[in-house]
Amino acid sequence: MRLDPIAAPSPARTLGLPALALGATVLVAMGLALIAGADPLATLGLIARGAAGSKFALLETLNRATPLIFTGLAISVAFRARLWNIGAEAQLYAGALVTVVIGTQLGLPGPLALPLMALGAVLAGALVLLGPVLLKTRLGVDEVVTTLLLNFIMALFISYLLEGPLKDPMGMGWPKSPALPRDARLPRIVEGLRLHWGFGLALLSALAVWVMQTRTTLGYEIRATGLNAEAARFAGIPVGRVLVKTALISGGLAALAGFSEVAGLKGNLTADLSPGFGYTGIVVAMLALLHPLGVVVSALFVAGVFVGADSMSRAAGVPTYIADILLATALLFMVLAILLTKVRVVRG
Amino acid sequence: MTETKEAQDVVLRLSGITKRFGALTANDAISFSLARGEVVALLGENGAGKTTLMNILFGHYTADEGTVEVFGQPLPPGLPGAALAAGVGMVHQHFTLADNMTVLENILLGTAPLWRPGLGRGGARQRVQQLSRDFGLAVHPDARVATLSVGERQRVEILKALYREARILILDEPTAVLTPQESDALFETLRKAVAQGLSVIFISHKLHEVTAVSSRVLVLRHGRLVGEVATAETDRHQLAELMVGAEITPPAPAEARPGATLLKLEKVSTPARGNRTGLRGIDLELKAGQILGLAGVSGNGQGALADLLSGLETPSAGTMELTGETVTSWSPRDALKARIGRIPEDRHTTGTIADFTLTENAVLERYAQPPIATSGWMDWSAARRAAEQVIETYDVRCPGPETRIRLLSGGNMQKLILGRVLEAQPMIILANQPVRGLDIGAVTYVQERLIAARDAGAAVLLISEDLDEVLTLSDVVRVICEGRLSPEFPRGSKTPAELGQWMAGQGFDDAA
Amino acid sequence: MTEIIDILISASFWAAVLRIASPLIFATLGELICERAGVLNLGIEGIMVFGAFAGWMAVYAGLGLWPGVLVALLAGMAFGALHALLTVPFGLSQHVVGLGITMLATSSAYYAYRLALPEVTSPPRIDPFQPLHIPGLSDIPWLGQALFSQTALTWAAFGCAALVALVLYRTPLGLAVRAAGENPQAVEAQGLSVAAIRMGAVIVGSGLMAVGGAFLTMSAFSSFFFEMVNGRGWICIALVVFGAWKPGKALLGALLFAGFDALQIRLQQTPMGQLVPYQVFLMIPYVLSILALILMSRRAEVPAALMTPFNRGER
Numbered sequence A: 001m002r003l004d005p006i007a008a009p010s011p012a013r014t015l016g017l018p019a020l021a022l023g024a025t026v027l028v029a030m031g032l033a034l035i036a037g038a039d040p041l042a043t044l045g046l047i048a049r050g051a052a053g054s055k056f057a058l059l060e061t062l063n064r065a066t067p068l069i070f071t072g073l074a075i076s077v078a079f080r081a082r083l084w085n086i087g088a089e090a091q092l093y094a095g096a097l098v099t100v101v102i103g104t105q106l107g108l109p110g111p112l113a114l115p116l117m118a119l120g121a122v123l124a125g126a127l128v129l130l131g132p133v134l135l136k137t138r139l140g141v142d143e144v145v146t147t148l149l150l151n152f153i154m155a156l157f158i159s160y161l162l163e164g165p166l167k168d169p170m171g172m173g174w175p176k177s178p179a180l181p182r183d184a185r186l187p188r189i190v191e192g193l194r195l196h197w198g199f200g201l202a203l204l205s206a207l208a209v210w211v212m213q214t215r216t217t218l219g220y221e222i223r224a225t226g227l228n229a230e231a232a233r234f235a236g237i238p239v240g241r242v243l244v245k246t247a248l249i250s251g252g253l254a255a256l257a258g259f260s261e262v263a264g265l266k267g268n269l270t271a272d273l274s275p276g277f278g279y280t281g282i283v284v285a286m287l288a289l290l291h292p293l294g295v296v297v298s299a300l301f302v303a304g305v306f307v308g309a310d311s312m313s314r315a316a317g318v319p320t321y322i323a324d325i326l327l328a329t330a331l332l333f334m335v336l337a338i339l340l341t342k343v344r345v346v347r348g
Numbered sequence B: 001m002t003e004t005k006e007a008q009d010v011v012l013r014l015s016g017i018t019k020r021f022g023a024l025t026a027n028d029a030i031s032f033s034l035a036r037g038e039v040v041a042l043l044g045e046n047g048a049g050k051t052t053l054m055n056i057l058f059g060h061y062t063a064d065e066g067t068v069e070v071f072g073q074p075l076p077p078g079l080p081g082a083a084l085a086a087g088v089g090m091v092h093q094h095f096t097l098a099d100n101m102t103v104l105e106n107i108l109l110g111t112a113p114l115w116r117p118g119l120g121r122g123g124a125r126q127r128v129q130q131l132s133r134d135f136g137l138a139v140h141p142d143a144r145v146a147t148l149s150v151g152e153r154q155r156v157e158i159l160k161a162l163y164r165e166a167r168i169l170i171l172d173e174p175t176a177v178l179t180p181q182e183s184d185a186l187f188e189t190l191r192k193a194v195a196q197g198l199s200v201i202f203i204s205h206k207l208h209e210v211t212a213v214s215s216r217v218l219v220l221r222h223g224r225l226v227g228e229v230a231t232a233e234t235d236r237h238q239l240a241e242l243m244v245g246a247e248i249t250p251p252a253p254a255e256a257r258p259g260a261t262l263l264k265l266e267k268v269s270t271p272a273r274g275n276r277t278g279l280r281g282i283d284l285e286l287k288a289g290q291i292l293g294l295a296g297v298s299g300n301g302q303g304a305l306a307d308l309l310s311g312l313e314t315p316s317a318g319t320m321e322l323t324g325e326t327v328t329s330w331s332p333r334d335a336l337k338a339r340i341g342r343i344p345e346d347r348h349t350t351g352t353i354a355d356f357t358l359t360e361n362a363v364l365e366r367y368a369q370p371p372i373a374t375s376g377w378m379d380w381s382a383a384r385r386a387a388e389q390v391i392e393t394y395d396v397r398c399p400g401p402e403t404r405i406r407l408l409s410g411g412n413m414q415k416l417i418l419g420r421v422l423e424a425q426p427m428i429i430l431a432n433q434p435v436r437g438l439d440i441g442a443v444t445y446v447q448e449r450l451i452a453a454r455d456a457g458a459a460v461l462l463i464s465e466d467l468d469e470v471l472t473l474s475d476v477v478r479v480i481c482e483g484r485l486s487p488e489f490p491r492g493s494k495t496p497a498e499l500g501q502w503m504a505g506q507g508f509d510d511a512a
Numbered sequence C: 001m002t003e004i005i006d007i008l009i010s011a012s013f014w015a016a017v018l019r020i021a022s023p024l025i026f027a028t029l030g031e032l033i034c035e036r037a038g039v040l041n042l043g044i045e046g047i048m049v050f051g052a053f054a055g056w057m058a059v060y061a062g063l064g065l066w067p068g069v070l071v072a073l074l075a076g077m078a079f080g081a082l083h084a085l086l087t088v089p090f091g092l093s094q095h096v097v098g099l100g101i102t103m104l105a106t107s108s109a110y111y112a113y114r115l116a117l118p119e120v121t122s123p124p125r126i127d128p129f130q131p132l133h134i135p136g137l138s139d140i141p142w143l144g145q146a147l148f149s150q151t152a153l154t155w156a157a158f159g160c161a162a163l164v165a166l167v168l169y170r171t172p173l174g175l176a177v178r179a180a181g182e183n184p185q186a187v188e189a190q191g192l193s194v195a196a197i198r199m200g201a202v203i204v205g206s207g208l209m210a211v212g213g214a215f216l217t218m219s220a221f222s223s224f225f226f227e228m229v230n231g232r233g234w235i236c237i238a239l240v241v242f243g244a245w246k247p248g249k250a251l252l253g254a255l256l257f258a259g260f261d262a263l264q265i266r267l268q269q270t271p272m273g274q275l276v277p278y279q280v281f282l283m284i285p286y287v288l289s290i291l292a293l294i295l296m297s298r299r300a301e302v303p304a305a306l307m308t309p310f311n312r313g314e315r
Helices: A011-035 A040-052 A055-080 A088-105 A110-139 A143-163 A197-215 A217-227 A229-234 A239-266 A277-287 A292-316 A322-342 B002-009 B050-058 B080-085 B103-108 B121-135 B150-163 B180-195 B207-213 B236-244 B302-310 B332-337 B347-351 B358-362 B380-393 B410-423 B440-455 B467-473 B496-503 C002-008 C011-036 C044-060 C065-087 C094-116 C143-147 C152-170 C172-182 C184-189 C194-220 C232-242 C247-269 C271-275 C278-299
Strands: A002-005 A343-346 B010-021 B024-035 B039-043 B065-070 B088-091 B168-172 B199-204 B216-221 B224-230 B261-269 B282-287 B290-295 B317-322 B340-343 B428-432 B459-463 B476-481
Touching (some): A055 A088, A055 A292, A088 A277, A197 A292, A217 A229, A229 A239, A277 A292, A277 A322, B024 B199, B039 B207, B039 B236, B050 B168, B088 B150, B282 B290, B282 B459, B302 B332, B302 B459, B340 B410, B347 B410, B358 B410, B410 B440, B428 B440, B459 B467, B476 B496, C002 C271, C011 C152, C011 C172, C011 C247, C152 C172, C184 C194, C232 C247, C247 C278
Parallel strands (some): B039 B199, B340 B428, B428 B459
Antiparallel strands (some): B010 B065, B261 B282
């Protein structure tokens, strides 16, 4: 077989194939439910209801989407430059760590503490990604493996801090940090509703990234570098510097997920702060075709699948890991579908 | 007599081959046959469909219509393995060798059933050495391909076919990368092959080679077979007319009026990178209003010199002066600032970004300057106007400035690059293989634009592996070999054969 | 310092090195085969997880140990086939597909585990491979315990390394695989199918990765835990680079790496080790992997066509 490019794909093709990919994912969901001995349609219904069936469910989905928007943005920014940042998990924890340290150790008043915490988090996340990127640009060390390994190193570092210097003396022996003071937490968007300003910050970030990518020279440089680094370098684009800038933005965005989770939702740092938001961000970004505004939509979808699966699992007895399988399937189906919007499979 | 001979001795017959790529018909109902012990030249300009036809014959592509018969047996389409087994060997224009493997490994690849234990290197080595002797193809079987010259690599490609006992040999533009002397040696090898009963299809767009080597010429134009003549009964004028529909008149630039020296290199060296040759202490002067042509076999330092002028490479020794001032900081951006216009060797990988639009590609070298951008913010309408300007002035045929450039033909892509370069009013122009792979119309257009730029006072450095092209355009010629430069030869002072000797490294003063 | 010497002269240390190295050898060889053919397989981590689960589950469900290994192998090959289909004929991003396969394989293993054992609190055990007694050799004092007290699966790992080296360098098949990773055009022009060679390499390589995972549940331990692979797959990718894409060097790399790992485990128990947080010791494998990558960055002999998709007849 051979792939022939399609010069002008029809709208039916560009829209139909991704829809087909989502449809196929739904079929997989039904199959998985069947294997688990549950009624496929009822399972789907339970997932949907669990994700958006009530005000509580909806708020839960929005809350879960918040860190995913940040990590999804982090990854979409990096992947656009063909910088394979698989270390959003480590950057998230770096951000969470700095947030807690500034919030609990400096004793600053809230209005001062919050911006400082956010800024510190961004810097920390940026620094965590800076290392692998410098290794890539200076020595040609592949960043996929280094960023992946840093996730494990960061997890152990956090574990050490939570059992040592950062351990909450009042934590009854649990490895967790002291809690942020009340006024160093992100306020709710609407009083009484469990949704904090981290979500607002995530939306603003998506907008900012979109403007950056489409309207600024940096956005142009990032796209040029990602699509063809050799031609970009030839044209005078400082590819190394562009990658470093990309890394700073990407790492910073991932760290904001940690900031938002700690300051908006949890109030303290634990070793299980993130159930893999950094990795799930890859799915979010790919489903959004790396578009920053699309990231918001796809983060909501992904969060809905997780929240819905959690609630369905309690009711129907299908393991929650169904959500992870579905997202991995959706990712693979989607990249294939997107390819097939651009090429045609021919024989010979 | 010919008819009966054909009937008996036909080794290959193509019937009604048609191949379409989208709207383009690359081959339109082409039929011909090849006899035993015959050299047929397939002549046509770039884009005429020669390579496509041979790729169908060899099984890289599947034809939409038509059949191929080898020794009377139909060849299953789309299977290079079947073509090889039937005795067809192909020497591709872009060599298909694995650089990090040895000559012997490259030759052995695919010759034995995959599941057989053992490679049988010993016996194979002896056979390769025997073939090398028989056909005059000297090359060391255990050398890594990366260490070989272009000429040696071609010999490996021919050995690959001979090792598999090919009876029909297809050579796609085999002389494009050789010195005139190496070409003569190749023709000698072909004569030996024919004497042993092999048949050869020789693809070329050069008339003098075709007349030198073949017994019959097939001419392709726009995918159609427009002529089939015995070489003895034709001449270059007739072939040229058949090939392009009109007689070829290469541009004849008027006498140059060289001005001030704009770029001066003294004893400049650059490091070798991987398998790429560096520069070894070269002196070079580029003068306003002059085209300096750089001839040489590919891989002898042209890349290093082009990268140096592009700003991608900095001298490791020696000095570089631009309009009398010594250059201290050097990057692609500095080169652009110094008004060096660069036409890169590879328009697909270096010159353009395939998934960018024409607009985005048109401003690639000045995206950060007003009016395209002010303090970091892009002005896309200004960028679009700049692109429209280039499209208009340089006759870039395209659906519009928002089209992705990957959809353009090579010629139109090159016109966009040319426009991008010339619109910036460069003082020095680096033209690295500016017309490679273009059809004749685009070739003439690009060449005339370069001459016009010279007449307007620009210094042009033309790098080409095509000696004819260098000789046509250059006011002075220099030859590059193993990172060194020959003296300047004014237009007309050296014959191609003499330059060929320089290209092979003779005449260089190694003590220097 | 004396503590380190004490560890190094203990026979159990060397036995542990071979044991720790075994899963790494399998998986590193698997990745090496994929990359030699030109395909980066980031599915490795998930395929190891699934192999660990599948082999263990098969035995738990009543199959023998070797059939269990076969189940793991086949499961790995199935995920490899999916990876190969998406990255070879379709030429999709090997990064994205590989990570997707890792997510899919990991979550599938967890899902199946939860389905099979919904209520368990502590993971059930199987009877794992036992050390193979080699008459004569195993009875040599010290040496017998240090080198000849391994399970059959460890010996299989070493046998695999020899076999992979033999095939790669001494057979037409290996020549074709290496050429596919160096220049697919060369393979195509010699009448072979690049797609078939690359897909075959990815499928076989993925099978080996799964066997590496199965070693954990069937030889090193006797139960399946979540997160038991714990980044070993990523470490193996670093080991392939460290081994310069050569089976022999990759084997040495895995042994060296296992040596450091065995050493840090034992150092933790020493009085000196008690002074350092245990997390520092646990970081060592990951830090070493990064150091290995940095060390080899200058002279890495990457297959020239690694991560370059090949589309027949592309113009």
